[in-house]
Amino acid sequence: MLLLKCVRTTDAHRAKHGDHDRKYEEVRSAFIENIPGCIWKYQCQPSIKTLRDKMRTMMAQRRKENREDTAASGIAEELTDFERLLDELIAEKEDHELFQFQEREAANAKEQKLVETGKIIQKMALEKKRSREEGTARNLDKSDHRPLPKPRTSNKTVLHGDQSLNNDVREQLEENYRLEER
Secondary structure (H helix, E strand, O other): OHHHHHHHHHOHHHOOOOOHHHHHHHHHHHHHHOOOHHHHHOOOOOOHHHHHHHHHHHHHHHHHHHHHHHHHOOOOOOOOHHHHHHHHHHHHHHHHHHHHHHHHHHHHHHHHHHHHHHHHHHHHHHHHHHHHHHHHHHHHHOOOOOOOOOOOOOOOOOOOOOHHHHHHHHHHHHHHHHHHHO
């Protein structure tokens, strides 16, 4: 009964994947704290694995008993506190597993929808590219095809290279221009 209470308080029965050891370490600490110290003189303290395995075994046995009782008769039996608590833990664990399953299914459905949307977008892009290529080919086949106009450029001289050299050349050009005007 103490083990069940410790598991329930730490929510170890609903631990996330990879988090079981940490949760059952908390269960072990709570379990050992609630048992008198004189017992541990003659008996070894349980390990995390021992407690987890014991919990799994009790849950599996109780599930089996519940299936057999349900199939055998429709008469409800009087449950002890231990059995009631174990049934509640089993129900919580099954609800948690169902919730996780539904979350995974929703995430998979969302991912599948994104993949399908991506395929549609890719198909549309390929069709657009194909129509452009066909349009270009049709334009080249026309007899009145005119060449594209030349891009407009400015009359400014662009000098590349060292900036100080560019400044010297510009100054010389300006000075020559002033001398020619005189």
